[in-house]
Amino acid sequence: MTWNILHDKVKHHLEFIYADVDLPLTIDQLAVSLMKTIGIDDEVDIAQPQSHYNYWDEDDIIMITYGDSVIDGDERPLVTLNRFLHRYCKNTVNNVHILPFFPYSSDDGFSVIDYSSVNESLGTWEDIEAIAKDYGLMTDLVINHCSARSAWFDNFVKGEGTGSDFFFTADPADDLSMVTRPRVSPLLRETETAKGTKHVWCTFSHDQVDFDFRNPNVLLAFVDIIRLYIDKGAKLFRLDAVAFLWKIVGTNCINLPQTHEVIRLLRTLIEHVDPSIIIITETNIPNRENLTYFGNANEAHAIYNFSLPPLLVNTLVSGDCKYLKSWMMSMPPAQNGTAYFNFIASHDGIGLRPAEGLLSDEEISELVHTMQNFGGKISWRASDHGQQKPYEINITLFDALQGTIKGPDRWQIDRFICAHAIMLGMEGIPGLYIHSLLGTSNDYEKVANTGQNRSINRRRWELTELEALLDSPYSQHHKVLTRLSQLIRVRKAQPAFHPNATQFTLQLGNQIFGYWRQSLDRKQSVFCISNISDEEQSVLLSDINLIGTDNWIDLITRQEIALSSSFLQMKPYQTLWISNQDFE
Template identity: 30%
Template structure:
């Protein structure tokens, strides 16, 4: 298998560039081999919900996508990242179903967080509920309906198909070990620990990124994968200081702040907030502009003033192409206040110049760039899929056929983007220093330098023009 390299990583579902993993490889071989070095294949396991993020079993690939042979074939040509949902497992998994059938006699009776065991009196107080960093306007639980007719509350942070794991139990530690080793044994170079900060819970706290428990869990996972040479990437959307803290401990992190900061710079022709972040952001990171979710808002708290966050978010609905507030409401099964659902290309008004400038900045920023498949094809908002499904996030989850990809890659904006990605993958300057040079508030100048090799980006956010000079 290929190990992690400092080359652009594609983020894609198994069935969104063609119908399955074989089609995906066909599309990559035909058009993108030089533009990408790695692939994050979003959850490809059998799942009961949330577009793969309610996994039922990590030992098999969903048969609709292919099998481990297809995953391993990709791993020979690209470094691969797979998701491990460390916080939860599907309500329809054999593990949870066994628990419902046998209750205390189940081998998995302590794999889940039972309210009767977690809270002092079996229930949280109103004060304890208020303290929890939660995704629902009430205590996070579902009612487990046991075969014997009894009912019991178990912890559920997200959707009712995603039952939280009691990561401190021995059963859970064995469960995590088995699942991580399964992934490592099939050519995976990186494991993304999805919803990582939610996995550590303690009564009377926020139950989010609880220290020192979170470090114990991270070290445990690290010990499991270290003999395989696998890299871990904890996925957390929160205040930027949390990412800094994780990097200081020696781990890779995500830069989820860059997308909103770049939109702010491009909307208003100003670079001061972006420059500040590039000065202080982690260096051991993966950069994003777009992902399978929306454009993060919570991630720029204190990096943009509150009024700048408010006007930037508001103006996405004004300056963006075909994006409306209603897509972030209950009418579209989406009440997530932490992000805006929109493709990045459409957030910039389907403007080729603005979009290419944003990608150029991303590729010159510290870290390894990730490019979402819709973004790699400069995709517009998919209103048809959105309306058919009434799922807000589907605005940015278009299904491309192989024939459609053949046509999309002919567009000048896509050709220019792929050229930028090839340049980022091959120029030695990007293995060296990151230097932010002096410039006025409308501009940004970045120098990447490695010995005698250099690449310099000069960007103007007012005119949306940029130039690259290099050795």
Template identity: 25%
Template sequence: MSVSTRDDRSRRHRATLRRQLDRLYGAGHDVAALWSRIEAVLDDRAAERPPTMQALDAERVGDPDWFVAPDMIGYSTYVDRFAGTVAGMAGHVDHFERLGVRYLHLLALLKARAGDSDGGFAVADYLSIEPALGSMADVERLCERLRAARISLCVDLALNHTADDHVWAIAAKAGDPHYRDFYIVLDEAEAARRETLLPQVFPTTAPGNFTIVPAMGGAVWTTFYPFQWDLNWANPDVMVAMIDTMLRLANHGFEAFRLDSTAFLWKQAGTDCRNLPQAHHIVRALRAALEIAAPATLLKAEAIVPTAFVPPYFGADEGDGFEPECHLVYNNSLMVAGWVALAEQSAALPAAIVGASGGLPNGANWLTYARCHDDIGWGAVLGDLRGFDPDPEARLARAGRFIEGAGDSWARGEPFQSDGAALHGTNGTMASLAGLEAAVTDDAREAAFRRIALLNALAVASGGLATTYMGDEAGMVNDRSYLADPDRAHEGRWLHRPAMDWTAIETPAARRIDGDLARLRAARIASNGAGAPTLLATPATVPQLLGIGCGSDRVFFNFSDRRVALSDRGIDRLTGTATGEMLEPLHIVWLSGASA
């Protein structure tokens, strides 16, 4: 890239960053002084950027859609559950290469709070690794090994909160006014008034959104757990600190950040404090800072919101041109819809989600998946169902009960955060939820494998960066050992956070799942399919059938346990055979080329 082109990029992104600062802080702060501070941070971190990362920056600036590619496959895991330590991860890079992985998300890697830490997401030090897992030097060595294998490393960046034993929180409790203003502290009466408008994230284990902290002189805003203190993004010092933190992490070799809980960042009286415009301005500011000082780095939004609220997390046209936000956003609704489809043997909900998932801006993509480290939150698709179902709550409650094993269900999920008053979530590994744990006959096992393949195909064929969660490639089932651990027994999501069983990858079940995944990956690469999916029309008389356009190909899914008519014809990339008039139960066909 020429010097003039590089200078043009820098000017453009600096202008975008400055606009966000004006929007967020112009009414009550000296933005000129703030801008000088942030420019100094940008210049200092850019000067410290290692030569290998600078070379990667130049490469990706020249290929900004590098992550929107048919071969972009991801994997997500906990270091301790998978390999014990960061150094131990290096010994399993060949496993990722065999799976075709190009993107690796290591969950809860940064130093967490002592004691209960929400599975590691209550961060005590953004710039240190959890000591039991290793050191930042270990991370840098792992990054080198991964880059040699063309695998980008992602780490969680919790933007909404810190742990209550973070150095900022410790200083705040000690009376430091500078750091006290990093958090939001209200008197008890005001907190009670705000509470009436705020939904609860964990109504059973952590009810409410505020925690009385005598040392802070009031109620600290704690959206998630009492030990996770929400940051005060209305304070520009928080913006400066987080830009600096993010760029320092990028210089250690991380190539992607999962922005935790982005929908909650801005707090405004009289609202539910979710998905507010200022939350988007914050993330766009972070994106612009990366584009200036570390442009090889991706931002990924964890925005678990109805599909209609998701597009702004990719960016928006604000009159001065398009302002990009996140490169990747979880297509959480599609994941939930896949399980609903299996529970009710209907493609109606995934069809609605696929239809709403198009129209992505350039340089953006979904992250798609069948399972992850969190529960299946049924309420996330309420907004999608309200367009065509008169009682979506009841429908989703039925799906949740079915996936938790009600009646003649084949699934073995367990409820999460269920107080009986509202829609809850469901825990479980992919294999257990799909019926493999409960299967006692060959036919039941075969049906479970087909359900697993269906959901993996939904993630792969819908064009996103399709990510496998740890152990799902091996068919690992629910791990109930957490119930014997006093530090984890209260947290039901440990059910699907097992220790990786390395003997399991040699079992017939793992070979079956791995073979199905390999064929799906090969089919997508052959189709040149990546990016937003296309919904294909299917007969209204066959509600079990879903059709997705992926690149040059057409993919059809039968979510029911009976054969359905298939009018399209072609060669199935998954089997190499011509299609017939019927699609078998719980089957996929991946037809090459355009419709005849």
């Protein structure tokens, strides 16, 4: 693609985004400025991305962590994290999502004060680059809002300098009744400025002030930030809360067409710098809306599979997979060049909005009640009718799976491993939260100290304490890391677990959840079968339909499957990966 052709493509994006906005410069000038800012001009070679090309394979595993999830005395936490990764995770994960590592004022990093520097309490850019040398670095682009303590917002209050016109304001008299909110706090923050009283839009909290992307200088500022992160080694960008980016008073202000076009524009700019850089959209919204962020393989490379965590937890605590099975059957396969980002635990809680329309209100209520019995907290949001509805369950995944709706039982670790075996075999790129790899339990002390429900799943481990636990064969932490590491090792060796390999849902009743994967070259098949109940189950081999001319083994245990038997006997929460080939 020549510079002129790319320039015209960028202009096309901009003409759509700013169709109803009076700009202080021409579309042509803005296109040139954006291309120069990202590092594209007519004197350098322009990268040529391949259409519908998968820049990932079965070897890709992403670990999600805070920069200070593991600390060691006065050592910079990012240095400690790097040491921890090399000792315990080097053969397990090859990509690391370090949650916002910038100076911040609240929300554990997602209220950014300065996008261009590393929080000095974590380390330096050199520490980030050291991790990026050995792992694919995934970084957050907190693009919807920034901290009310940022220099940009200070300039907004002063009415001068960069940032003075960066923030979205509205009139309290406007009809804002349709606005979709993930929080129950007031939407507008009254702020006294040099230009009078302003009411600043705050989708999340009054410390998180929303940008106004109608101002092209905001877009230019973020393209400059993207270029910085690329230079520091970023290979994956997580667009945080991007669904709320564009606002139009009188609408619901979520998933607006301009938001999608901004993502497509960023994709165009980034992939012509480095085609291998991946964009992942974080859109904690109902499933059907979430799928739209793939575009036509020209928007997000990957989308968070937000419906998976609540559906899978519900499956394992209820002992019934009908909802999970129905959802999986409805999910369109991701076309080449796109992939699902699968996760079942993260730094946030278990979101319930993505379960809307998939689980009934009664099912959600029972799930919430069960999680509360297991020590979980509930975060709320305001519904369209002003009522409070559960928005998120705050609990570690390990404690969420300590039992069933009947109460805690002895199957906690087996149930926990079963959840990951289901997720690791599915179509998509797996993401594992560090506290899942470590089998971390609820941190009630941190909740008490911060007053924030989400702190329950954000423990900060002392390295010496953690190492002692991980090195003890009797601890839950050792057992979990050992078993998960083994599962991941097996998964990474199998072509049928390529994120875009064929997947079909199996019909094996409500206590057995199963699906079939086939490698892209059609040479390897894997039948992934899990007993999601607390009782032994029998599976008829005729229901799986294994080809009699092939030899079949369970990849996890290495045991052969005797086709002469009429059924498989499965223990509670046991998973089988039955394949005609073993590539490990």
